[in-house]
Amino acid sequence: MDRVFLMLLPLMLGVILQQNVAMGYIHIRGGVPIKMQVNNKFEPNNPLIEKACANAKHKESCILTLKSFPESKTADMKKLAFLFLNTTKSLGLEIATWVGDKLEDQESMGPGIDQALTDCNDQYTDAMAQLEDSLVAFFSNSYKDVNTWMTTAIKNAESCEESLKKGNAVDVMGNRNKMFVQHCSNALAVVNVLAQTKP
Known part of the structure; x- marks a missing residue:
């Protein structure tokens, strides 16, 4: 059971990461996704x-x-x-x-x-x-x-x-x-x- 879980863990993390990116989250600080700045003065691309x-x-x-x-x-x-x-x-x-x-x-x-x-x-x-x-x-x-x-x-x-x-x-x-x-x-x-x- 544990071996199966460990084998599936990278796949699960990948899916979670893709969902976070799709929702506008970038960077992971202390394991917590951080919402990126959008449409404000901190936006890097004008x-x-x-x-x-x-x-x-x-x-x-x-x-x-x-x-x-x-x-x-x-x-x-x-x-x-x-x-x-x-x-x-x-x-x-x-x-x-x-x-x-x-x-x-x-x-x-x-x-x-x-x-x-x-x-x-x-x-x-x-x-x-x-x-x-x-x-x-x-x-x-x-x-x-x-x-x-x-x-x-x-x-x-x-x-x-x-x-x-x-x-x-x-x-x-x-x-x-x-x-x-x-x-x-x-x-x-x-x-x-x-x-x-x-x-």
Whole structure:
């Protein structure tokens, strides 16, 4: 009798666990199933994140970026758009600083590379101005202007990449231009969803 019970115990526990999961219970603390948080501020997945990134060219990275912010769990669409614009600005500033530091290095990397980095320095200086203008337009609810400035920032990064190609210096900046363009593109996708959202 005891042997039969022991043999059936794993099966019985499995059925109980499946019932608990189906009823919305997760985790077992001290042998007691705990009801998971549903539809409240502790819910880990904000459904607006999927909606915000629905039309993004780089959808997966868009979602992952937004989910990396703790405040995104309870954010509305405007907050999600702001988070993306702000992190894109931070990335642009990081790249601009990196390029500036490279140019200040006393050791020349060759005329072609030096010229390419000088061009990139100018492009990212302009791009940072565009991102500032984007944020000003964003807080004025001028989403068409955000689109204009962000599109121009993308062109700045693309011009930098062209200069690197001409100077045979593509490897110098690694994937920084690609990352910046991707962030700008994703930010634009989220802003466009916001613009289409009825108040």
